[in-house]
Amino acid sequence: MNFIDLVRTANHNLLRNKTRTFLTILAIFIGSFTIILNTAINAGVNDFIDRQVESIGGDGYIEISPKALYDQMLNMTSGEVQEYEEDAKSIETSYLDDETLKKLESVDGVESLNAYQNLSTDYITSGYTDKKYKITLNLLPDDTIHVDMVAGRQVEANSDSYEIMLTEDYAEKLGFENNDAAVNKKVQLIIPVTLTCMTTEKRQDCQKTITATVTGVAADGVMSMGAGVRVNLALYNHLVDLQYDGLPESQKVAYMATGHIDPTKLDSIRKAFEEEGFTIITIDDEVGMIRTFFDAILIVFNIFGIIALLAAAIGIVNTLFMSVQERTREIGLMKAMGMSSSKIFASFSLEAILLGFWGSIFGIAVSVLIGSIANRIASETFLASFPTFSLTKFEPATMISITLIIMLIAFIAGTLPARRASKKDPIDALRYE
Numbered sequence: 120m121n122f123i124d125l126v127r128t129a130n131h132n133l134l135r136n137k138t139r140t141f142l143t144i145l146a147i148f149i150g151s152f153t154i155i156l157n158t159a160i161n162a163g164v165n166d167f168i169d170r171q172v173e174s175i176g177g178d179g180y181i182e183i184s185p186k187a188l189y190d191q192m193l194n195m196t197s198g199e200v201q202e203y204e205e206d207a208k209s210i211e212t213s214y215l216d217d218e219t220l221k222k223l224e225s226v227d228g229v230e231s232l233n234a235y236q237n238l239s240t241d242y243i244t245s246g247y248t249d250k251k252y253k254i255t256l257n258l259l260p261d262d263t264i265h266v267d268m269v270a271g272r273q274v275e276a277n278s279d280s281y282e283i284m285l286t287e288d289y290a291e292k293l294g295f296e297n298n299d300a301a302v303n304k305k306v307q308l309i310i311p312v313t314l315t316c317m318t319t320e321k322r323q324d325c326q327k328t329i330t331a332t333v334t335g336v337a338a339d340g341v342m343s344m345g346a347g348v349r350v351n352l353a354l355y356n357h358l359v360d361l362q363y364d365g366l367p368e369s370q371k372v373a374y375m376a377t378g379h380i381d382p383t384k385l386d387s388i389r390k391a392f393e394e395e396g397f398t399i400i401t402i403d404d405e406v407g408m409i410r411t412f413f414d415a416i417l418i419v420f421n422i423f424g425i426i427a428l429l430a431a432a433i434g435i436v437n438t439l440f441m442s443v444q445e446r447t448r449e450i451g452l453m454k455a456m457g458m459s460s461s462k463i464f465a466s467f468s469l470e471a472i473l474l475g476f477w478g479s480i481f482g483i484a485v486s487v488l489i490g491s492i493a494n495r496i497a498s499e500t501f502l503a504s505f506p507t508f509s510l511t512k513f514e515p516a517t518m519i520s521i522t523l524i525i526m527l528i529a530f531i532a533g534t535l536p537a538r539r540a541s542k543k544d545p546i547d548a549l550r551y552e
Contacts, residue, residue, distance in 0.1 A: 125462070129469035132442065140474070143438045146431035147478025148485070151525055153424030155479075155518060156486040157417045159511035164413045167508045170267050179382050182400045183223070183232070183392065184375040185215070200288045203242035203251035215376060219395065223376075226391045228384030233260065234376040236359045238310075241326060243348070245306045247294030254289070254308075256358070259349045260377065266349065267507045270298035271335025274351040281354040283308075283331040289348060290336045298336040305330050310362055327361050329354070338507040428525065431478065432532040435471050439536035443467065447543065454545035464541035471533020475526040483518050 133140045215234055224232050235258060242251040259266070259276050266273045266284070274282040285293070285301060295301040308329045331354055350358075380388055382401075389399050443450070450463060490511035497510045 125466055125469055126473070129466055129473055132446075132466075133470055133473060136442075136445075139438055139441070143431065143434040143474055144478045144481065146427065146434045147475055147525065147529070148481045150424045150427030150431055151479040151482030151521065152486050153427060154421055155482055155513075155521055156490060156511070157420045157424065158517055158521065159486065159490050159513045161413065161417050162514055162517065163509045163512040165410070166512050167505070168410065170265075170507070179230070179379045180377070180402060181380055182375065182377050183215075183397050185397055200292045201253045203253050215397075220376065223392060223395065223397070226388055228381040228388045230379045230381065232376045232378035235355075236363065238355065238358055238362065240358070241309045241311055243289065243293070243306055243308055245293040245295075245304065247304075248292070250292065250294075251309075252289065252292055254348055256283075256308075256355070257349050258355045259284075259351055267338040268335045269338045269506050271302035271333070273337070274334050274349055276351050277353075278351050279353050280351075281329065281331040281357065282334045282351040283354060284335045284337050284349050285333055286337055286348060287339055290333075301333050301336055304333050306333055307331075308358070310358055312362060312364060329358060329361070339505050428528060432528055435474055435529055435532040436536060438474070439467055439471060439533050440539070442470070443536050443540045446540075450540055450543050451545045451547070454543070460541040464537045467537035467540045468530055468533050471529045471537065472526050474533075475529025476522065478529075479522040479525040483522070487513055 220232060220234050223229065238256060240254050240256050243254040244251045259274050262276045264276075268284075269287065270290075271284070274284050283306060285306075287298060290298050290301040293301070293306060295304065308331060309326050310329065312325045312327055331350065337349065382403075385399075385401065385403075392399050453463060454460075490513060494510050498506065498508075502508050502510060
């Protein structure tokens with residue numbers, strides 16, 4: 120009897136008692152379904168977070184700013200898009216001078232720092248609305264940063280054109296029909312010219328308007344780091360030149376910096392920066408708690424899945440012991456006809472493995488079906504604000520690995536009954552009533 124015959128016979132034997140086999144497979148199905156669906160959710164969450172990390176700059180990326188300024192910027196960027204008020208006060212800023220930057224760059228573990236001059240934007244508007252909205256602009260420093268987009272493309276960091284990419288909230292507020300309709304349209308940025316504003320009573324007398332092309336609309340994310348509207352280097356430099364036109368070089372100072380550090384030296388770097396009065400924001404600061412939250416929930420559900428699999432393993436032992444008991448005379452006959460103990464052991468072991476295989480296959484099929492439905496419902500309801508967030512992500516390699524592990528557990532569970540069957544004396548087995 121070759122391997123194919125053993126598999127065919129094992130499947131046939133499982134169908135002898137359909138109810139018992141069904142209940143055993145059902146127990147395996149519950150455990151495999153729970154674990155596979157949890158793994159898919161974990162993969163979906165981590166995939167979304169990883170793309171968020173990539174859009175920021177990757178591991179080791181940091182942002183540095185004076186603590187007071189950081190707190191003020193958080194207040195400005197949190198919540199809904201706000202309309203601009205003519206008599207609103209400008210945000211108070213503090214600065215990073217060259218001496219301080221050199222001192223921070225000399226801290227052990229700091230690989231690079233890039234300082235950016237303070238850029239104050241009054242508001243943004245477009246030809247599709249008469250409303251004006253407050254805005255904070257963020258530079259996309261280079262093309263190695265990949266932003267998750269829902270329409271169009273991200274700005275080209277080194278393009279000579281004045282490019283800007285909006286968030287979904289701004290695309291809606293600026294009067295565009297939808298995200299796609301905003302692509303390649305023009306918006307107007309209004310900025311104060313610093314030197315003129317120092318001597319002018321009316322703020323609008325010292326404002327300049329710059330037109331930029333919308334290249335795309337960025338997807339909403341779960342991290343505030345690097346959030347907001349992004350512009351390319353050409354537009355950023357143009358805005359800075361206009362705003363600082365007429366000021367002496369000594370007053371053209373930076374308000375924040377970005378850079379890369381050695382993550383293993385983060386604690387000592389953070390401490391050194393705090394002593395100088397600056398805040399460091401890392402990617403882990405943004406995603407650490409999010410990952411921990413989801414991991415804790417999924418671990419709890421996986422525990423239920425493991426408990427179900429243990430119960431299923433006991434069911435396999437019971438199913439095969441009863442099968443051995445019922446087929447005692449058959450085992451004796453097979454031995455009397457020359458079937459070896461090893462093949463009898465293999466036959467019963469294959470039954471156990473097939474119980475695990477069919478249970479995990481049904482678990483995969485149902486989890487994929489429910490996961491797809493859940494994705495559709497989530498994208499239309501509580502995840503509507505994150506259009507690129509797929510709640511579940513089924514990875515073939517992971518599903519194959521889980522199936523093999525479940526089959527291994529089933530094999531181990533079936534070892535004792537299979538061994539008992541292989542050890543039976545053929546004469547005593549044939550006499551069994």
